[in-house]
Amino acid sequence: MVADKKVYAFIHHEFVPLTEAYLHISDLAIQRGYGIFDYFWIQRGQPLFFEDYLDRFYQSAGLMQLPVPLERRALREKALELIRLNNFPLSGMKLLLTGGYSESGYEPGTPNLVLIEQAVAYPEQENVEKGIKIITHEYQRELPAAKTINYNMGIRLIGQIKEKGAQDVLYHQNGIVTEFPRSNFFIVKQDNTIATPAREVLKGITRKNVLDLAAATYATEEGNITFEDVQQAKEAFQTSTTKRIVPIVQINDTLIGTGKPGSVTLALLQQLEALEQQYIDQTK
Amino acid sequence: MVADKKVYAFIHHEFVPLTEAYLHISDLAIQRGYGIFDYFWIQRGQPLFFEDYLDRFYQSAGLMQLPVPLERRALREKALELIRLNNFPLSGMKLLLTGGYSESGYEPGTPNLVLIEQAVAYPEQENVEKGIKIITHEYQRELPAAKTINYNMGIRLIGQIKEKGAQDVLYHQNGIVTEFPRSNFFIVKQDNTIATPAREVLKGITRKNVLDLAAATYATEEGNITFEDVQQAKEAFQTSTTKRIVPIVQINDTLIGTGKPGSVTLALLQQLEALEQQYIDQTK
Numbered sequence: 001m002v003a004d005k006k007v008y009a010f011i012h013h014e015f016v017p018l019t020e021a022y023l024h025i026s027d028l029a030i031q032r033g034y035g036i037f038d039y040f041w042i043q044r045g046q047p048l049f050f051e052d053y054l055d056r057f058y059q060s061a062g063l064m065q066l067p068v069p070l071e072r073r074a075l076r077e078k079a080l081e082l083i084r085l086n087n088f089p090l091s092g093m094k095l096l097l098t099g100g101y102s103e104s105g106y107e108p109g110t111p112n113l114v115l116i117e118q119a120v121a122y123p124e125q126e127n128v129e130k131g132i133k134i135i136t137h138e139y140q141r142e143l144p145a146a147k148t149i150n151y152n153m154g155i156r157l158i159g160q161i162k163e164k165g166a167q168d169v170l171y172h173q174n175g176i177v178t179e180f181p182r183s184n185f186f187i188v189k190q191d192n193t194i195a196t197p198a199r200e201v202l203k204g205i206t207r208k209n210v211l212d213l214a215a216a217t218y219a220t221e222e223g224n225i226t227f228e229d230v231q232q233a234k235e236a237f238q239t240s241t242t243k244r245i246v247p248i249v250q251i252n253d254t255l256i257g258t259g260k261p262g263s264v265t266l267a268l269l270q271q272l273e274a275l276e277q278q279y280i281d282q283t284k
Numbered sequence: 285m286v287a288d289k290k291v292y293a294f295i296h297h298e299f300v301p302l303t304e305a306y307l308h309i310s311d312l313a314i315q316r317g318y319g320i321f322d323y324f325w326i327q328r329g330q331p332l333f334f335e336d337y338l339d340r341f342y343q344s345a346g347l348m349q350l351p352v353p354l355e356r357r358a359l360r361e362k363a364l365e366l367i368r369l370n371n372f373p374l375s376g377m378k379l380l381l382t383g384g385y386s387e388s389g390y391e392p393g394t395p396n397l398v399l400i401e402q403a404v405a406y407p408e409q410e411n412v413e414k415g416i417k418i419i420t421h422e423y424q425r426e427l428p429a430a431k432t433i434n435y436n437m438g439i440r441l442i443g444q445i446k447e448k449g450a451q452d453v454l455y456h457q458n459g460i461v462t463e464f465p466r467s468n469f470f471i472v473k474q475d476n477t478i479a480t481p482a483r484e485v486l487k488g489i490t491r492k493n494v495l496d497l498a499a500a501t502y503a504t505e506e507g508n509i510t511f512e513d514v515q516q517a518k519e520a521f522q523t524s525t526t527k528r529i530v531p532i533v534q535i536n537d538t539l540i541g542t543g544k545p546g547s548v549t550l551a552l553l554q555q556l557e558a559l560e561q562q563y564i565d566q567t568k
Binding site for chain 1: 293295303305306307308309311312313314315316317318319348349378380382383389390391392398400426427432433434435436437438439440442443466
């Protein structure tokens with residue numbers, strides 16, 4: 001490892017050292033919290049499931065009426081160039097699109113596109129081995145299909161999660177559970193059906209991959225999941241780009257299943273890791 | 285007037301030219317839309333109703349768990365120093381507090397405090413003379429008591445407001461109207477009672493001033509206001525720091541009262557302007 005390795009970002013149409021990547025305070029992200037983003041992992045120089053993330057990035061931008069200043073091919077090339085420049089062994093990249101410099105401080109300007117890559121570590125093995133405890137909170141994200149930068153509720157709940165000795169918070173509305181601030185939710189029913197909420201959630205790329213993998217072996221369901229469904233489940237887990245699959249063993253004061261990570265969950269995690277390797281080998 | 289007059293802002297604990305006021309992209313406003321602000325007017329060097337705005341700024345910060353890096357006395361002095369530096373005839377100042385530079389991109393860091401002052405113009409006389417048309421949209425802000433920077437819904441509705449030939453959008457939930465993205469709502473009932481929504485709204489400083497002024501002459505009510513109440517009202521208006529009082533003459537396809545700005549509304553606007561002058565004369 002080289003000490004003080006210089007990390008680059010892409011901003012204002014050029015590559016600059018990350019430490020020098022600034023936005024003027026007239027940007028609508030700063031003025032009005034207005035922007036969208038996406039985030040993917042890079043292993044051995046390959047952005048994992050890249051096209052799926054690009055799909056969602058452009059979709060979020062469209063839902064928030066933000067024109068992306070680069071066409072898909074050009075954006076893909078800039079991301080790959082940044083990956084080559086930084087040359088991390090394992091990293092995550094954020095594609096960020098803000099409302100741009102706004103003269104009125106309210107009407108969007110020309111969106112600012114920022115690419116940020118940072119070294120990451122593989123998910124904590126302890127969480128996989130022991131499973132995590134989650135709490136619940138009634139809340140519905142405003143525009144669930146878009147990956148906006150609005151995380152007000154999630155961030156305000158950080159303290160409450162810690163106080164309760166939990167690791168995450170599951171949102172629900174009218175008794176129907178939906179998603180975590182940054183991950184999707186699944187249960188394994190007693191008959192091994194793999195089920196995940198269908199409505200009012202962000203459609204995670206890992207969620208999609210897990211549904212595809214599960215469908216080879218089990219019945220899968222996208223639909224409403226109630227608190228009662230969760231309590232009666234055999235297993236539960238969360239999925240995200242950074243966490244892959246994490247077993248959930250307790251929701252509020254209730255143990256799920258045996259209170260230990262379940263075999264279906266752990267098998268799916270193995271399959272997901274294998275899918276990642278397969279993707280990298282095929283893309284190389 | 286001096287051409288190219290240099291405008292200053294306060295950021296990173298110093299006064300810098302506004303054109304050089306930047307935040308690093310690790311700031312939680314940019315990463316997660318996390319921050320609060322407040323905004324007041326300055327006439328003849330005097331910040332109008334300054335203490336009320338400072339109250340609300342610190343209250344919003346507390347609700348979002350953001351410690352303000354300056355105590356109230358120091359913040360007041362920095363604001364006054366910026367006002368002297370810029371020396372605008374008429375201006376507005378934004379106090380902005382972000383989640384700060386965040387290492388994880390999720391957990392708040394040390395909040396960044398930014399003071400931005402810009403020249404403003406008095407509200408459009410045309411809107412006062414003719415009154416405005418508004419549309420309605422079902423939506424509830426997440427943490428209505430806090431002035432957060434989250435304006436996703438308001439900004440997304442800009443296009444719809446223009447398409448319908450309207451000037452603003454009134455939020456409602458379950459048939460109860462609440463507030464505009466950036467102003468409060470009032471009706472004048474047939475018996476001249478001045479009424480404004482009480483719950484799930486930001487408590488505007490102009491709203492408070494108008495309630496106080498109205499109470500000298502009329503009955504006032506803070507409570508639930510339904511669509512039916514609006515349709516049966518004699519007059520309606522909106523209040524905000526930048527707009528003062530603007531008569532509303534049409535809501536969706538329905539005229540309000542005579543369809544012209546009402547005499548109670550216009551009298552309150554005169555009283556509000558007088559209150560501003562009185563405040564300035566007393567504070568000098």
